Amino acid sequence: MLVQAFRSLGLPGSVLRHVQVKERERGYDEATMVESFVILNAVGGECVDDLEQLRQDRGLAEMIGHEIPSPAAGRKFLNEFHEAEKIEQAKRQRRPGQIAYIPEESAALAGLGRVNEELVRNLGQRCPEQRTATVDQDATLIESHKREALRSYEGERGYQPMLAVWAEMDVILADEFRDGNVTAMMEPLTVAQRAFAALPETVTSLYYRGDSACHEARLVNWLRDPQRADGPQGFIGFAISARMSPALHAAILRLPEAAWQEYGPPSPTGVWSCAEVDFVPAEKYEQKDLQPLRYVALRIQPRQEGLFGDGSRVKHFAILSNMEQWSPAQLIQWQREKAGTIEAIHDVVKNELAGGVMPSKYFGANAAWLRLAVLSHNVMTALKRLALPPEMLPARPKRLRFLLFHTAGRWVHHARTQVLRLATSAGHIAVWRNAQRLLAVPT
Numbered sequence: 001m002l003v004q005a006f007r008s009l010g011l012p013g014s015v016l017r018h019v020q021v022k023e024r025e026r027g028y029d030e031a032t033m034v035e036s037f038v039i040l041n042a043v044g045g046e047c048v049d050d051l052e053q054l055r056q057d058r059g060l061a062e063m064i065g066h067e068i069p070s071p072a073a074g075r076k077f078l079n080e081f082h083e084a085e086k087i088e089q090a091k092r093q094r095r096p097g098q099i100a101y102i103p104e105e106s107a108a109l110a111g112l113g114r115v116n117e118e119l120v121r122n123l124g125q126r127c128p129e130q131r132t133a134t135v136d137q138d139a140t141l142i143e144s145h146k147r148e149a150l151r152s153y154e155g156e157r158g159y160q161p162m163l164a165v166w167a168e169m170d171v172i173l174a175d176e177f178r179d180g181n182v183t184a185m186m187e188p189l190t191v192a193q194r195a196f197a198a199l200p201e202t203v204t205s206l207y208y209r210g211d212s213a214c215h216e217a218r219l220v221n222w223l224r225d226p227q228r229a230d231g232p233q234g235f236i237g238f239a240i241s242a243r244m245s246p247a248l249h250a251a252i253l254r255l256p257e258a259a260w261q262e263y264g265p266p267s268p269t270g271v272w273s274c275a276e277v278d279f280v281p282a283e284k285y286e287q288k289d290l291q292p293l294r295y296v297a298l299r300i301q302p303r304q305e306g307l308f309g310d311g312s313r314v315k316h317f318a319i320l321s322n323m324e325q326w327s328p329a330q331l332i333q334w335q336r337e338k339a340g341t342i343e344a345i346h347d348v349v350k351n352e353l354a355g356g357v358m359p360s361k362y363f364g365a366n367a368a369w370l371r372l373a374v375l376s377h378n379v380m381t382a383l384k385r386l387a388l389p390p391e392m393l394p395a396r397p398k399r400l401r402f403l404l405f406h407t408a409g410r411w412v413h414h415a416r417t418q419v420l421r422l423a424t425s426a427g428h429i430a431v432w433r434n435a436q437r438l439l440a441v442p443t
Contacts, residue, residue, distance in 0.1 A: 001404065001435050002042050003064045005383040006035055008439040011375075014118045018111035021080035028069050033077045034115070034372065036068050041353045041376035042397065043405055048074045048359050059411035063420070075360070081109045082364025100182045102190075106364055112371050113174070116378060117198040120171055123382045124200030127169070134167040134207040135195045136338040137214055139184035140346040148361045152180040159358065161370055162188065163349070164195035167209075167341040170381050172349075172374045173198040177367035184213035189222055196231050208238040209338040215243045215320065224293070224322050239335035242295065242318040251279040252297045252316050260299060263329050271301045274328040277318065293320045296328045349373050352397040387435035404428070 006012075012031035019030045028036075039060075040050060054060060054068040061067045069077070083106040090103035105113070124130065139162040141152055149157040158180040164173045174194035178186075188210070196206065208223055222228050223238045242248060252275075260273040277295040300315040319335050326334070350356030355373035358366045380400060384393050395403070408423040422429060 001387070001432060001439075002039065002379065002383060003035065004436065004439045004441060005387065006038055006379050007441045008386070009119050009122050009379070009382055010442055011035075011115060011119060011379070013442075014115045015112075018114045019108055020111065021077065021108050027073060028066070028077075030077075032066050033069060033074070034112075034375070035064075037074070037372040038376045038379055039064075039068070041373050042380060042400075044397075044401055046354050046357050048078070059409070062411050062418070075365075078360060078365040078368050079362055081106055081112070081368035082360075082362040087363060100179065100186060102176070102178055102182060102187060103363065105367070109364060109367055109371065112368060112375070113194070116172070116174075116371065116375050117194075119375065119378050119382070120166070120173060120198045121200040123169070123171065123378070123385065124202055127385060128202045130168055131203055132168055132205040132207070133199050133203040134209060135164055135173065135192065136167050136342040137162065137164040137188060137192060137195065137208070137210045138338070138342045138346070139163075139178070139213065140350065141180070142350060142356055142358065144180075144358045146358065146361055148363070149358070150179045150181040153183060156180075159366065160184065162191050163342065163345065163374070164191050165342050165345050166195075166199070167338070169385070170341070170345070171378045172345060175371060175374050177363070177370050179363070184211075185216055188214050188216055189219040192219055192222070193230050196236075199232075206232060206234070206236045208236055208240075209335055210238075210240045211338075212241040212243045214240050220293075220320075237321075237323045239319050239321040239323065239331055241335070242320045244316065244318060245281065247281060248277070248279055248295070248318060249316060251277050251295075252299075252318065255297070261329070263298065263332060268303070270303055273299045273301075274332055275299070276328055291322070293322060294324060295320050296331055298332055345377070348396055349377060353377060383435070383439075387438040389431065404431075 012035065015031040015034045016029065019034070021030060036051065036054075040054065043054070045051070045053070049071045051068055051071050051074050055070065086103040086106060090101040094101050139160050141154065141156075141158055141160055143156050143158040145157060149159060151157055152160055159178060160180050160182055161175055161177045162184060163175050165171070166173050174191050176191050192208070199206075220240070222231065223236050226234055255275050255277065259275040261275065263272045263274040275297050277297045279295045280292050296319045298317040298319070302313070319332060321331055323331065349370075353373040353376055355370050359369050360366055380397060384395065392400075392403070407428070410421045412419045412421060
């Protein structure tokens with residue numbers, strides 16, 4: 001069923017168009033390799049060596065029409081995405097005193113990204129009723145003890161990739177693999193541009209949410225400009241957590257008590273309240289030809305006399321936005337909902353798919369490994385939206401394995417026919433038959 005969803009979305013042809021690795025006289029083509037890694041992620045494999053377990057299942061090979069590649073072939077395929085020249089070029093282009101860098105993607109890795117973009121557009125066109133797209137963007141830490149892994153701001157070694165998610169559809173629009181010492185606030189605009197470029201033409205309403213790492217001048221200017229370059233034209237409504245500058249904090253402290261209104265349900269631990277802040281910062285992203293941004297403050301006061309961990313008695317946060325129609329409470333609530341989308345997908349990619357264990361010392365191979373996990377997540381989302389019952393829509397990969405993927409069966413050859421005998425209920429078999437009907441595979 002998963003492989004049929006992969007092929008129904010036209011991904012084999014997309015891979016062959018966009019992903020070309022070094023020429024091979026024999027072996028698997030790129031589409032077969034990508035499909036095999038998607039299967040590996042879907043069934044719970046965590047490393048390249050787990051391909052060997054799939055190779056031992058002869059019934060699986062007969063059902064999908066090809067054998068699973070060996071771990072050695074899998075490693076060789078991943079290594080083809082690495083180009084050491086890109087790393088050295090990024091190092092040479094660093095400004096004086098700059099340590100972190102983001103290398104340009106190899107042609108094969110960029111092609112794999114275009115495969116994911118075509119998947120998203122295809123899915124969006126097959127779900128034309130979804131005309132709103134909220135892009136949630138954030139980075140996540142992937143711990144790794146490899147010598148090549150660099151230390152993050154928290155001190156441990158690892159990598160810090162950035163993802164952008166279409167919240168309403170639960171699909172990943174764009175990803176950028178980064179070293180652990182690359183902060184989330186470094187060049188977030190690139191990922192945002194890729195994310196909006198991946199959206200289908202059926203989407204008519206655009207929104208964006210981000211944390212304080214996305215409070216960056218180039219990104220904010222790009223979002224608020226209706227004639228933005230390298231992006232969709234028109235209004236993009238956004239709400240971004242503001243970095244608390246001394247000037248903004250002082251403006252919040254000057255607010256009279258009457259300006260604050262209670263936010264959220266009563267809490268036994270503290271009183272939450274919000275207020276509009278009359279604040280125009282002096283940073284360079286405030287352009288004269290654009291309307292000033294809206295700032296909304298959130299205040300948290302403990303009910304009992306006490307201190308927060310940093311010694312303060314009151315906590316202040318703020319959001320900047322270009323949307324005027326919502327009340328402060330509505331805007332804060334909507335912006336905070338991104339934690340239920342982007343953070344959940346980070347958890348799925350790292351802990352329920354193979355994205356949390358890097359397989360190689362090579363940067364490009366690890367970037368391809370993560371992008372294959374992203375592709376796997378999106379294929380499973382497409383399977384749920386296009387072919388499974390509505391009650392399975394919230395199911396994460398672990399639950400899909402429990403309900404569907406790990407069903408015991410026997411592949412039988414008899415009287416010139418092939419039969420799949422499944423050890424499951426008639427209800428589950430009906431689900432599979434209906435999915436076969438809905439997932440038409442293009443010739």
